[in-house]
Amino acid sequence: MKDSLRDIRLLDDLARRQNPINKLHPLVKLLTTIIYLAVVVSFGRYEISALLPLIFYPVVVFALAELAPGRILRRIAWVMPLVIGIGIFNPVFDHQTVTIMNSTISKGWLSFISLVIKCVLTVAAGILLVATTGMEKLGAAMRIIGVPKIMVLQLLLTYRYILLLGDELARMLRAYSLRAPGHRGIKLAAWGSFAGSLLLRSFDRAQRVYAAMCLRGFKGDYNTGDDAKVGVRDLQFLIGWVAFFLITRSYNLPFLLGSFLTGVIGQ
Amino acid sequence: MSHHRVEARNLHFSYPDGQAAIQDISFTILHGEAVGIIGANGAGKSTLLMLLMGILFPDSGEIIVGDTRLTPKTLPMIRERLGMVFQDPDDQLFMTTVRDDVAFGPRNYHLDEQEVASRVREALAQVGILHLRDRAPFKLSGGEKRAAAIATVLSMKPDILIMDEPTSSLDPKSRRMVMELLKSFEHTKIITSHDLDMVLETCQRFLVIKEGSVAADGPAGEILKNPQLLHSCGLEMPLSLQKCPICGDQTKNFKSG
Amino acid sequence: MHMADALISPAVGGTMLAVTAGLAAYSAKKITNEMDEKKIPLMGVMGAFVFASQMINFTIPATGSSGHLGGGLLLAILLGPYAGFLTMTSILLIQALFFADGGLLAYGCNVFNLGFCSCFVSYPFIYRWFTRQGLTSRKILWGATASGIVGLQLGAFSVVAETLASGKTELPFSTFVLLMQPIHLGIGLVEGLVTAAIVTYVWRARPEILEKAAIGGALGDRSIKKFLTGLAIGVVLIGGALSWFASTSPDGLEWSMERTAGTTEIEATDGIHQLFADLQSRTAFMPDYGFKAPAGASSEEAISEETASSWPAVDAGTSAAGLVGGSLTLVLAALIGYLVSLSKKKGSKAAA
Incomplete structure (x- = not known):
């Protein structure tokens, strides 16, 4: 990963x-x-x-x-x-x-x-x-x-967060593997709460990020300021x-x- | 210059789960003042900032910025004047380059691209990371990220700067850099932190929060000289004011301000 | 079960892209009307979450093998079907672009197989049925497991149908189905169990998230039925038109894909597509003018569209020509690539 x-x-x-x-x-x-x-x-x-x-x-x-x-x-x-x-x-x-x-x-x-x-x-x-x-x-x-605005915006945000969540996940996996030596992957029983807690943290982060965006005047438009002509x-x-x-x-x-x-x- | 004034009147706020986070907080911050809001984890500092920025709305009480009362209607206008730097710079940096991130705010206010570019340059130069403008935010070090996050707010030219834990998880050198940066701003500043040494250097006035209420409000010197008060609020005297454990000398005498 | 570009034909890819574009546009409209804007970053983070969680392998008890989450069902449960579907489209596009996990032409197929089946079929009809009278962890478990299995069975069947319709495999239908369905029975079961585990965890820790999704994305029975009927008609029409087009004008088949795309989303470039179509029809005339192979080629080696597209059918002489020319082409390509990069390197050295 x-x-x-x-x-x-x-x-x-x-x-x-x-x-x-x-x-x-x-x-x-x-x-x-x-x-x-x-x-x-x-x-x-x-x-x-x-x-x-x-x-x-x-x-x-x-x-x-x-x-x-x-x-x-x-x-x-x-x-x-x-x-x-x-x-x-x-x-x-x-x-x-x-x-x-x-x-x-x-x-x-x-x-x-x-x-x-x-x-x-x-x-x-x-x-x-x-x-x-x-x-x-x-x-x-x-x-x-x-392509509708909302889809492009959603796509770009997803892309942005993959990197952030990836880092977070890597830290969690490291912590898990240190306490579960020799395991390949995560036990199915623990998977729900493992992924679930990552998910909840992600929810919170989403809210903070959205707040940060709104504070800087975000109103649903993703302005890239990049409108070069063909x-x-x-x-x-x-x-x-x-x-x-x-x-x-x-x-x-x-x-x-x-x-x-x-x-x-x-x- | 009354328009840079921030006033809170009898704020109350509870979270949906019933936990009362803010109970009857009132204060007035005048133009040009630098105020440190200190308190233990969970005392309500961050909630208070959220209320000031209009991310949350109080159950009762009101917030007045300049002569305007904060309501959903006046929110865009007030937010243009308040700039908030989040505790975790990753929450604030979401574009693929530092330049785009700093330009995000100005572009949302539909400034023309030339003005945006000059603001970006100015803001990045001010925090000293002009050379990083084409880098991806996730590649920056902790200190650089923090500087970039501050630049994203500066580019919007706010009257009042609000910072949540600006020096948390920074190495000593980066922390020093951020502190010097804070001292160089002439904005009205509101800073929350547990890093009392930092607050001591950057703010003249302290607001101590305990369990959602104001436990003390006054000049930095008075508050920091009161160990009982600090202790009861889950805080400690700043190291710079404590006796040196090695040489036993109190080398630095605090001049009350 | 991400499909690669090489496995589909333009007609199938085009139909599915058009279907997906329609679905996505409909979903986008739905959520802009219904939801609060707070959902936008939430969708982004959820998409990233599914993406990341696919990297967490879990061990399947007693088998020693491992699997990972598909995510469509989870997104539908946590965000509601429309937002869930849109989020799935983003995930699949990023996977296609960055990891070549599923191709760009096959993108429509993949969104349909992995997103549509779970968000618009198994979630509203199965999961919501199980949980129609409030949530308990048992209901979540049964609902998610049943939806997971049904969703993946439908998805796997779509893969079979799309591949066979594309004519890229010689596998007989029954063999292919027997190969795909049982495997995806297991995968679907695991998908359901894992989804149930996460949903239960979220439900216990933060019940309001699930309640919000259920309200925000509620599918009135009427609206979903109308929607599915409309979709079915659309598929039949598009597919029918394309296959009619394909049968009457075999060479036009390739461009039918461009045309469908042109009418549904690439409006700005209609002119260009028209140009291609013209070019295509013009070049197709060439064989009728008795275009001959250059110098020395015998008359039986005259090039026509037919021989070009059914090369193995022609005799040994032409095959030899194909082999020689083919290898030369490759050598030439390598040479050009080498020369360009060589001149590039020289250029950058000179600049430095």
């Missing part, structure tokens, strides 16, 4: 750095990501080669934002088992075969590989969005596309990538490239 908190803080820090990607308008990044995800998952279940060019997006954004790949790869690895768990049944149930380069392969495996690639791409794109934008700016972008660069980013996604979706680029090369060699 400490890892989770550290991850949140790290992503927060990453989002606060200055680089070409972080400087883009949050709305543009949000839209690009959503479109990207839709394009990725829209490919047929046996598709592999046509999917591959889509890896350009995370790779380029990654490099432009100067992110270290290690952490994000770890995140992807963390989500993988779930997808593999369901996808692994594809080879079991799908016995149709196809011949590729003189070897016969089950279509189930193709769909499995396709699924895994999609998983890698979608997870990477999602993490990139947060790592280059940050929660508060995403909230602002959500407001622009018309600029030319933002539009270029959005249109450029979306065009690329659409071209990738419409033409099997690796296949074109491959036929060109094999054609040339063949002659």
